[in-house]
Amino acid sequence: MIDVNFKLLFTLQILHKYYFADQVCNDFSITSSATTNAVASGHRLVVRQYNNQLYVGTQFINTQPPPPPNQDTPLVPVEKGMQMTFYMWLNNPLFFNYTNLPSSYDTSKIYYFTNRNNNNIPGMNFLSAPKSSLLYNSANTYLPGDIAANGAGMIFSAIAPSDQANQHGLSDTAFWVQVDNNGYASAADVLQWRFSVSTYNFQSAQPGAAIAVSGYNAATNDYTLSVLASTITFNSPVSSFPLDLTLLKPGKYLLTVNADPPQWIYINDELNTSRPFAVIDIFNEPSPPSCNLVDTNGYILSPAYTIYFMNRATKWKYIINSGNSYSITDGSSVYQFTPAASTVTSLTPIPLSDQPLDMKVNVNSNAIAVASADPQRLASVGDSYLYSEIYLNY
Structure with missing residues (x-):
């Protein structure tokens, strides 16, 4: 007896460090290209988005007795070179405010993510450009928010500007802060779009x-x-x-x-009339390993892919509306601020998050909880930093 059921051919999740609790990013809708719709129909595939995840399922043959574990075969074989293209449509107008990408969106450019990048760490398979494209180079100019990788694949974020005449390596904690070893979306994923x-x-x-x-x-x-x-x-x-x-x-x-x-x-040219935020290309190819949707025997591998965004860091500027001089302290003792004044600014950029930090204003020997930065309000005062302004009525 043969039953036809569905098994995941691959999945894709979109994550964002701004969302503190689970990092689930629901800021995008994902659609298939016209060619991909034809591929899905011909291969008996089902494509569905649920919240931040895209699921692509394939019909497989369930025989009696069943095959050994992890040896399910698609009803329609997934051939070498099969390609599926998806479009990411941005739904949140504040996305660039809290995302560590250029805040001015160039409509002649497009972000491009693919499993050909082979950008992996144990347990995670990223579709962004490989970290080798982000290796620190002392000849480059780095501004606050720029990211670079070391030879071990660790990601660092610049918290102060540096350039060839003013070099500061990744080990200089006054200029760089270590993030983690994830594969984040960056300027390396941007392509020039052309008709x-x-x-x-x-x-x-x-x-x-x-x-x-x-x-x-x-x-x-x-x-x-x-x-x-x-x-x-x-x-x-x-x-x-x-x-x-x-x-x-x-x-x-x-x-x-x-x-x-x-x-x-x-x-x-399918994008001639409307431009998505990004294009995603998923290939089934023998190499690199990140492109293996099925193994050499045709058994379904069900890889899980990830697109990961880093949260933007800004200098937090507390403005005391009364004009009095007060100080700001971080309850976690991670971030420091300028001395007590009517305007108090963090000494280094602070990552934005939907989880408020334990910030307090010290008024007449009393520590009063105050708001964290809101991504709706970004400002620049002529230097290389972006500022978040928080007004206090004390």
Whole structure:
């Protein structure tokens, strides 16, 4: 006797450190691309989102007697190279206020997450760019909030600016704070979004265009496979030209034109009329291991993927409306503030959270609990820090 049931092909969860209790992030809706809908139909897959998780189930054959544990086979085989594409739509307008990503959203860019990144720690399989792309480099400029990784994969967040002329390594606790070893979404996940036919602007007028596009090389797990190479000669030097990439299927590519700096780009004309926050590509491939949806025998592996966001840290500025001079203290003795005054500021950035911290204002020898920073109110005063302003009526 054979019964047909469903088993998870893979799952995806979205987490955020701002949400203190469980880190469950319900700020996004996830939808499937038109191509993915066809793939799901042809493979007897069911795709459902529940809260912060995406579930993709596959029909499998349940025989009598049943097979050994973890040897369930999809009713429709999941072939090598199968791809599923999903779109993340942001529903919370305050998301960038409490998220450690650039607060000004560039609509010409898009975040891109994929299991090809092979960004893993024990028990977690992240879809963000590998931590090797975040390795600390003393030649780089780091501003508060920027993140960097050490050789062991530990993530650090900058709490003070540094650059090549003012170098401060990750061990300098006045400039860096250790976070953990998770794989967080970052600027390394941002691609330039392009139509399949778009205008390419030169930095200066050019007599021609040597176009080279590299795609994913499954043999080496990198973007070194030449998928397009052409040369165009113009009648006279031009400052721009129509770049035709219609021969390429939707996806991530590395584009080089002449001697201009290479660009990581994403092409997908399905997004011509509306742009999601991010694209998620899930592949079934023999390597890297993060792309194994089934094993070499075709048995379902049910990997669990994660997209993880870090909470933004700001300097907290308490403004005493009465004009009196009071001091602010942290009950946990983690954060320090400037001396008593009518405006008191934290000496270092403090991570925002939906869990209030134990902050107190000291008024006439009495310690009175006060509010923590609210992500609805961010300010900048001309330096490299973002500030959260908290007004007190004392």
